[in-house]
Amino acid sequence: MAVTFETDAGPGDAGGPGRPSSGVPRSTIVAFAVGGLILLAIAATAFAWRDEGGGSERSSWAGRVLDPAPARPVTDLVDTSGAPFDLADATRGRLTLVFFGYTNCPDICSIQMATLKQSLDRVEVPATVVFITTDPARDTPERLRSWLDSFDASFIGATGTSGAIERAQRDMGVTVAVADTTSPDENYTVGHSSAVYVFTADDLAHLAYPAGTRQEDWVDDLPRIADEPWSETKR
Secondary structure (H helix, E strand, O other): OOEEOOOOOOOOOOOOOOOOHHHOOHHHHHHHHHHHHHHHHHHHHHHHHHHHHHHHHHOOOOOEEOOOOOEOOOOOEEEOOOOEEOHHHHOOOOOEEEEEEOOOOOOHHHHHHHHHHHHHOOOOOOOEEEEEEOOOOOOOHHHHHHHHHOOOOOOEEEEOOHHHHHHHHHHOOOOOOEEOOOOOOOOOOEEEEOOEEEEOOOOEEEEEEOOOOOHHHHHHHHHHHHHOOOOOOOO
């Protein structure tokens, strides 16, 4: 499947041929003493920074931070029951994982859905998964429902006109999917975004997780995402 998307510096060396201490100028001794103190200070600072950095590393995300964070888009789609589906209205205020793909995808889409299913089964985090097709010609509501049920019956599927799906992608800042029109039959592929976009309770997508994100990373991040007091000043 075609997928769119993503010097050490230190003090200079000092020294020279060894010679008896009685022959070393006082200025040289002072310079070495000062240099030694500076090196000790640098080492102590580096140690403290590394120790603090452990906490910083634990608070980092496996996904990419989006800045600015896009808002939940208002969409003119339909769900797998054929009812109108507006992403902004249907999922407002809820942790929502949005992915654009298609059911005939040979690899990425199935892997992403399976990873999300397995990850969510391992955490006590209420999250809504929304799969928006990038292949409305083949992905009928019935086909979407059947395909998503093979992962989790709670996953929401959405489709619509090509224009409506394109608008949803653009509103989220997602690269618009493109079908391989050179294919002579119905076995064409669709180049699309491989990222899962994470909308939090403030209705903004602060994070995007690329294909290949490990299940362990999702399990680690999801509870923290749910607990994080997301705002424009803290991400």
